[in-house]
Amino acid sequence: xxxxxxxxxxxxxxxxxxxxxxxxxxxxxxxxxxxxxxxxxxxxxxxxxxxxxxxxxxxxxxxxxxxxxxxxxxxxxxxxxxxxxxxxxxxxxxxxxxxxxxxxxxxxxxxxxxxxxxxxxxxxxxxxxxxxxxxxxxxxxxxxxxxxxxxxxxxxxxxxxxxxxxxxxxxxxxxxxxxxxxxxxxxxxxxxxxxxxxxxxxxxxxxxx
Amino acid sequence: xxxxxxxxxxxxxxxxxxxxxxxxxxxxxxxxxxxxxxxxxxxxxxxxxxxxxxxxxxxxxxxxxxxxxxxxxxxxxxxxxxxxxxxxxxxxxxxxxxxxxxxxxxxxxxxxxxxxxxxxxxxxxxxxxxxxxxxxxxxxxxxxxxxxxxxxxxxxxxxxxxxxxxxxxxxxxxxxxxxxxxxxxxxxxxxxxxxxxxxxxxxxxxxxxxxxxxxxxxxxxxxxxxxxxxxxxxxxxxxxxxxxxxxxxxxxxxxxxxxxxxxxxxxxxxxxxxxxxxxx
Amino acid sequence: xxxxxxxxxxxxxxxxxxxxxxxxxxxxxxxxxxxxxxxxxxxxxxxxxxxxxxxxxxxxxxxxxxxxxxxxxxxxxxxxxxxxxxxxxxxxxxxxxxxxxxxxxxxxxxxxxxxxxxxxxxxxxxxxxxxxxxxxxxxxxxxxxxxxxxxxxxxxxxxxxxxxxxxxxxxxxxxxxxxxxxxxxxxxxxxxxxxxxxxxxxxxxxxxxxxxxxxxxxxxxxxxxxxxxxxxxxxxxxxxxxxxxxxxxxxxxxxxxxxxxxxxxxxxxxxxxxxxxxxxxxxxxxxxxxxxxxxxxxxxxxxxxxxxxxxxx
Numbered sequence: 001x002x003x004x005x006x007x008x009x010x011x012x013x014x015x016x017x018x019x020x021x022x023x024x025x026x027x028x029x030x031x032x033x034x035x036x037x038x039x040x041x042x043x044x045x046x047x048x049x050x051x052x053x054x055x056x057x058x059x060x061x062x063x064x065x066x067x068x069x070x071x072x073x074x075x076x077x078x079x080x081x082x083x084x085x086x087x088x089x090x091x092x093x094x095x096x097x098x099x100x101x102x103x104x105x106x107x108x109x110x111x112x113x114x115x116x117x118x119x120x121x122x123x124x125x126x127x128x129x130x131x132x133x134x135x136x137x138x139x140x141x142x143x144x145x146x147x148x149x150x151x152x153x154x155x156x157x158x159x160x161x162x163x164x165x166x167x168x169x170x171x172x173x174x175x176x177x178x179x180x181x182x183x184x185x186x187x188x189x190x191x192x193x194x195x196x197x198x199x200x201x202x203x204x205x206x207x208x209x
Numbered sequence: 210x211x212x213x214x215x216x217x218x219x220x221x222x223x224x225x226x227x228x229x230x231x232x233x234x235x236x237x238x239x240x241x242x243x244x245x246x247x248x249x250x251x252x253x254x255x256x257x258x259x260x261x262x263x264x265x266x267x268x269x270x271x272x273x274x275x276x277x278x279x280x281x282x283x284x285x286x287x288x289x290x291x292x293x294x295x296x297x298x299x300x301x302x303x304x305x306x307x308x309x310x311x312x313x314x315x316x317x318x319x320x321x322x323x324x325x326x327x328x329x330x331x332x333x334x335x336x337x338x339x340x341x342x343x344x345x346x347x348x349x350x351x352x353x354x355x356x357x358x359x360x361x362x363x364x365x366x367x368x369x370x371x372x373x374x375x376x377x378x379x380x381x382x383x384x385x386x387x388x389x390x391x392x393x394x395x396x397x398x399x400x401x402x403x404x405x406x407x408x409x410x411x412x413x414x415x416x417x418x419x420x421x422x423x424x425x426x427x428x429x430x431x432x433x434x435x436x437x438x439x440x441x442x443x444x445x446x447x448x449x450x451x452x453x454x455x456x457x458x459x460x461x462x463x464x465x466x467x468x469x470x471x472x473x474x475x476x477x478x479x480x481x482x483x484x485x486x487x488x489x
Numbered sequence: 490x491x492x493x494x495x496x497x498x499x500x501x502x503x504x505x506x507x508x509x510x511x512x513x514x515x516x517x518x519x520x521x522x523x524x525x526x527x528x529x530x531x532x533x534x535x536x537x538x539x540x541x542x543x544x545x546x547x548x549x550x551x552x553x554x555x556x557x558x559x560x561x562x563x564x565x566x567x568x569x570x571x572x573x574x575x576x577x578x579x580x581x582x583x584x585x586x587x588x589x590x591x592x593x594x595x596x597x598x599x600x601x602x603x604x605x606x607x608x609x610x611x612x613x614x615x616x617x618x619x620x621x622x623x624x625x626x627x628x629x630x631x632x633x634x635x636x637x638x639x640x641x642x643x644x645x646x647x648x649x650x651x652x653x654x655x656x657x658x659x660x661x662x663x664x665x666x667x668x669x670x671x672x673x674x675x676x677x678x679x680x681x682x683x684x685x686x687x688x689x690x691x692x693x694x695x696x697x698x699x700x701x702x703x704x705x706x707x708x709x710x711x712x713x714x715x716x717x718x719x720x721x722x723x724x725x726x727x728x729x730x731x732x733x734x735x736x737x738x739x740x741x742x743x744x745x746x747x748x749x750x751x752x753x754x755x756x757x758x759x760x761x762x763x764x765x766x767x768x769x770x771x772x773x774x775x776x777x778x779x780x781x782x783x784x785x786x787x788x789x790x791x792x793x794x795x796x797x798x799x800x801x802x
Contacts, residue, residue, distance in 0.1 A: 037673065052381055080387035093378040098400035108386050120757060135539055136757060161669065162698060164538030169745040169753035191673075192701070195747040 001064050002027045003049065003084060003153045003185060008058035010044055018044050019055070024204065026153060029183040031176065033196035036206035042189050045206070046157040049187065050086035060084075062152070081108075085146040089158040091138035095130045101141060102126040108145050119144040119174055136167040143171055147178050153185040161190065172199060222481065229477045232470050236289070239467070243286015246279050259448075262455050269455035272448065281460045284438040285467060287431070288418040291351055292471075296413040298356035300363060300406055307367025307402070308394050311375050321368075325361045333358050337420055338429045351430050355417045363409035367402050374398050404482040411475035415468035422464060438464050493568070494526040495692050496550070496584075496661055501562035503545055503554075517761050519545060521716035521769070522797070523562070524788050527661070527692045532683060534695045534703035537713030538758065539666075543696045544589060547663045550694075551586055552576030566661075587654040587664040594638040594650065600624075601634040604653050623652045627678060651679060655686065662686065663694045668702045680706045700727075700746065709794075712739050715758050715769040718788070721795040735796035738770045768798065776800045 005024040011017040018041035026032050036042050047053045049060055061074050062083065088094050095104050105111065105126065116123070119140045130138060139159070146154055154175065160168035176199065179186050188199050196203055254274035262269040268277035306325075310318040328336075336358050341350035371394075374380055380397050388396075418438075424430040425439025433440055438460055445456035503520035519542035527533050537543045548554050550564055552573050564571045566579065580586070594603055604620055611619070624633060627648040633641075641649060647667070654662055664683070668676055684706055687693050697703055703710050704724050712720045719736045726733030730750075731743030741754045756773040765771055767782035774781065778800075786799045 051385060082385040082387070085385060086382075088378055090378075094382055096379045096397055096400075107383065107388070120755075132760070132762070134541065134758065134760060162539040164698065164758075165700060165742050165745040165747075166753050167538065167757065168747075169751050172751075173753060192747070193673075194701070198747040198751055 001062055001152060003060070004063055005045070005049055005060045006058050008045065008048055008055045008060070010041070010048060010053070010055050019048075021058070022206070024049070026185040026187055028152065028185050029180065030202065031179065031186045031188060031200045033188045033190070033200035033203035034206060035190070035193065035196055035203060038191070040206045042206060043157055046086055046155045046187070046189055049153075050084045050155050051082050052086065081150045083150060083152040084155065085151045085153070086155045086157060087139075087142055087146060087159045089161055091135055091142045092130070094142050095138055097130050099130070100126070101128050101130065101133070104130070105141055105145055108148055108150075111144055111148070115144060115147065118177075119147075120170060136163050139163060139167075139171060143175060147175070147184075149182070151184060153187070154179070155187045155189070157189045158191070159188075160195075161192070168195075225477045225480055229474050229481075232474050235470065236474075239282060240286050240289050243283045243289070246283050259453060262459070268459040269453075271444075271456060277455065277459060280436045280441060281438070281463050283436045284441050284460060285463055287348075287435060287437045288421055288439075288464070289467070291348060291355070291421045292414045292417040295352045295355035295359065295417045296410045298352065299360035299413055300410045302356065302360040303363035303367055303409065304402065304406060306360070307364045308371055308398060310368050311371045312390050312394050312398075321364070325364055328358060328361050333420065334423065337424055338427070341424065341429055346429065347431060348435075351421050351424060354424075355420050359413050359416060363405070363413065366405050366409065370402055370405060371398050374401055404478075408475050408479045408482070411471060411478060414471045414475075418464070419468060494528045494565075495567055496525075496527040496694070497563075497565040497568075498523060498525050498546075498550075499563040499565070500524060501546070501549065501560065501564065503542070503549060503558060503560050505555075506557050506559070515762075518764070519716055519761050520549075521764065522785065522788070523713075523716070523718050524795075525694075525711050525718060525721070527694055529660070529692050530687050530690050531709070532687045532693045532695060532707045533709050533711060534697055534707035535711045535713050535718070536697055536700050536703050539698045541713060541758065542716060542761075543698075543713055544665050547586055547665050547694075547696055550576070550663060551580045551584065553580075581657075581659075583659050584661040584663065585654045585657050585659040587650055587662065587667055589665045590646075594646070596638050598637070599634065600636050600638075600641075600649050603638075603649060604656060606653065619656055623656055626682075627652065627675065648675065648679075651682070655682060659691070661692045661694065663696065665696045666698070667695065668697060668699050676702065700742070701748075712736065712742065714738055715764060716761065717769055717785075717797060719770065719797050720801075723794065726794065733792075735791045735794060735801040736770070736798045737774050737776055737800070739796075741773075770798075 003026045005022060008019050008022040008024070009017060010019045018039075022045065024034075024045070034042060034045070044053070048055050051060070063074055105121075111119075121137075121140055121144065125133060125137065143159070156175070160171055163171070175186065178184065186199075188196055190196050252275070254270070257265070257270050257274040258272055260266055260270045260274075266276050266278065268281055270276055271280070306321045310321040337351070337354035340354035340357055344350035344353050374397065380393050383393050383397060421430060421437070422439040422442065425437050426443040428443065430439055431437045433444075441460045442457055445453070445460070448456055501520055501523040502518065503523075504516050504518040507515055507517050523546065525533060525535065535543055535546065545554065545558075549560055550571075552571075554560070566575070566584070569575075571579070576584075598606075601620055604623065605616055620634065621631060624631060629645060629648060633645065633649075636645075638646065638649075647669075651664075651667060654664070667679060667683075680702065683693055683695070687708075695703065695707060700710075704727055707724055710722050710724060710727075711718045712722070720734065720739045722734055722739065726735075727743055731740050734740050734743060744750045745753050754773055759765060759769065759772065765782065767780075767784055768774070768777070768786055771777045771781045776798075780799060786797050788795050788797045791801055
């Protein structure tokens with residue numbers, strides 16, 4: 001399976017297009033980096049890929065390889081769980097502050113004890129309120145929430161930008177291990193070139209498109 | 210710093226909780242007292258007409274010798290029942306409209322916004338009188354009238370809150386997790402509006418009883434045989450010029466105090482819930 | 490000869506009293522042991538993960554902490570302990586803050602007036618000229634002068650925030666997370682400006698989570714962990730896989746950088762409510778001995794830097 005964005009165009013103000021005829025493909029199990037200076041629509045593309053906003057023109061879809069031919073067959077998105085999931089930069093906003101962490105993590109389905117351990121989440125944190133945990137811990141929850149069989153592609157928009165280097169390495173090691181075991185595609189969006197080079201098998205520069 | 214009075218050195222939060230508790234207790238007591246005062250305690254006693262406030266009758270007695278303290282309590286209790294009922298109904302309407310509007314958007318939201326503006330643009334007292342008359346007057350008429358006019362400001366507050374939450378990342382993520390709008394309204398939004406809701410209910414309450422009193426006073430509300438505060442005040446007008454001041458003074462004062470008290474409860478609750486003031 | 494520090498913080502402790510539920514009140518210690526020295530013409534970066542209370546350091550120096558905060562320890566400016574009144578007098582004049590987000594800009598002022606605030610005692614023409622200069626330097630269009638804060642993009646807002654502080658005549662500049670949202674080019678521009686300012690004799694305290702940006706310009710780097718400064722190192726100490734570093738945490742941090750091994754140690758920073766009694770890093774440290782868990786180690790001089798560890802050499 002692969003995720004394809006075809007001829008995407010989008011602009012916030014009239015006349016000024018942030019994205020113009022952008023084409024982008026991620027194969028399953030592939031880790032692709034996406035870089036560009038600020039203001040080139042990295043985050044906008046991320047939101048379009050994950051279905052948060054509709055592009056003005058163009059389409060995002062999943063494709064499955066056909067057995068007989070070398071062509072691909074389009075898979076329509078269903079109404080339920082979106083197989084393309086987005087992780088934001090600020091986990092505080094991605095978690096309802098009025099929910100305890102147990103409810104937050106089980107909104108999608110309680111992960112196995114093994115996964116909790118791999119993500120470095122302590123059992124006792126599940127009984128806490130989000131305000132009692134730090135950004136690094138909250139981001140572990142956000143990542144783990146998206147790491148389930150239904151997610152085929154993960155878009156990480158500056159996922160670890162606000163975290164310290166050790167937590168950053170921990171979270172990325174978790175995501176990369178999971179992605180290679182479950183053949184999940186990952187899009188890494190970051191302004192940090194060293195990080196993108198470290199993580200990705202392929203890097204796309206949005207200014208070159 | 211040296212602590213001087215350990216007994217009174219409570220934090221603002223504790224004081225606030227204490228006074229709120231006290232007010233609530235008083236509230237329940239007045240309500241209960243009004244319900245349990247038997248009809249025969251309000252017997253006509255023609256030997257004691259127009260007695261001034263004193264040991265026998267703390268609030269004095271009226272032109273047929275009924276005790277004004279008991280009448281006031283009974284009246285307050287009726288007013289409070291009306292107040293409670295109408296503020297609960299208007300809160301329910303506010304929650305419904307406040308959530309449905311933004312979540313379903315489009316025409317529904319436009320309708321609700323228009324309705325809010327419409328109700329706010331017409332003077333309250335007149336609408337309440339009209340609705341109350343149309344409903345056949347009495348307790349039902351007043352409750353419907355007040356509920357119909359007092360849901361607007363709370364709806365606006367809730368609508369603003371819901372609009373904000375609707376665009377926060379966690380509700381948008383919830384949609385991507387395949388959750389329904391109903392689930393998002395119930396699970397994500399409702400916990401956020403509970404504090405506003407409770408404060409809103411409490412703050413609508415004094416409005417409701419003051420409206421009840423004024424409309425009854427004008428003769429459009431409760432019938433004359435109900436000892437509601439509005440009825441008591443309107444009757445007392447006849448005797449005010451002949452120097453029977455206590456007939457209006459005590460019931461009026463109690464009404465004002467009750468309104469202030471409930472208003473204070475509302476403000477206290479807000480203070481406790483608001484994160485900016487909650488940590489002192 | 491060692492220069493006399495213009496700003497010195499000794500053993501700062503900062504706590505909040507908070508209600509958790511109902512009437513349960515607790516004292517939450519966010520900063521436990523913070524020491525730093527800042528000399529004129531020097532850039533010191535305080536590096537720690539976001540949400541660890543670094544911003545509160547800036548607020549403590551400027552005296553703009555919330556009402557339920559309590560501090561202990563000393564903040565010295567030019568050798569004198571700063572009182573609240575002194576802080577109020579100095580802030581905006583001799584000590585300025587480059588705040589973290591647009592929310593700190595006055596929403597009703599245009600960019601021009603915003604920058605103008607710090608340009609007191611100047612004629613209109615001079616102001617105009619300096620305004621244009623500074624906008625030009627950051628590659629901002631002159632039309633930006635008429636913009637209100639809500640019209641600015643993240644990167645533009647960041648530049649305006651910097652501009653307001655950089656034009657002032659302050660001696661100490663505190664920059665709270667000045668780098669996120671800037672692309673490489675503007676980042677280089679900003680960092681160069683900081684360098685120029687410090688070369689002209691200003692002292693700059695840069696509070697950041699971005700260790701890469703700190704390494705690019707700072708003379709010294711203070712590593713902030715669980716509310717304490719664990720190590721004071723020079724930028725060069727991070728070179729060659731962090732060979733010059735002293736504290737085991739800093740070494741681990743250096744190894745986890747994507748440009749280095751990208752290897753993470755286990756565990757996480759303790760929350761303010763669960764700080765260990767002994768060394769703050771003891772629960773994750775390989776060198777940890779029984780002595781480490783008993784009491785917090787002192788901040789001691791090692792090879793020209795400082796570390797809060799009894800095993801550091």
